[in-house]
Amino acid sequence: MPISRRYSPEWAPGEASVIGLDYSFVIPVGVGVSGGSLAIFTNTADPQPADADFVAGPVSVRDRAIYCSLSGGVSGRDYQLTWTATDTDGNTWPRTALMLCAPTS
Secondary structure, three states: OOOOOEOOOOEOOOEEEEEEEEOOOOOOOOOOEEEEEEEEEEOOOOOOEOHHHEEEOOOEEEOOEEEEEEEEOOOOOEEEEEEEEEEOOOOEEEEEEEEEEOOOO
8 A cells, every 4th residue: 555545556346355454654663463443434525334335354463464355345436444453552553544446457
């Protein structure tokens, strides 16, 4: 993911893949990641839950990143993916990334 916190390339409608967020640059060195969660919303002035647009698997931890299998999406919609990591000290780290759902070339 680029520094803009927007997933690139766009997510193709109906795509199924594993997607995640790396917390290596956020959580202090020496502190690990023990768990996490993902909430998906529409990226609109009044964000709405987008649970009906996606099927998401359980969130898993790999090193200092959290991942989830994801499938679905509606063409032309922009989504907010709110990832929340819990570190080994018990702190929570919410971060939002944007994802546009559009046919890719």
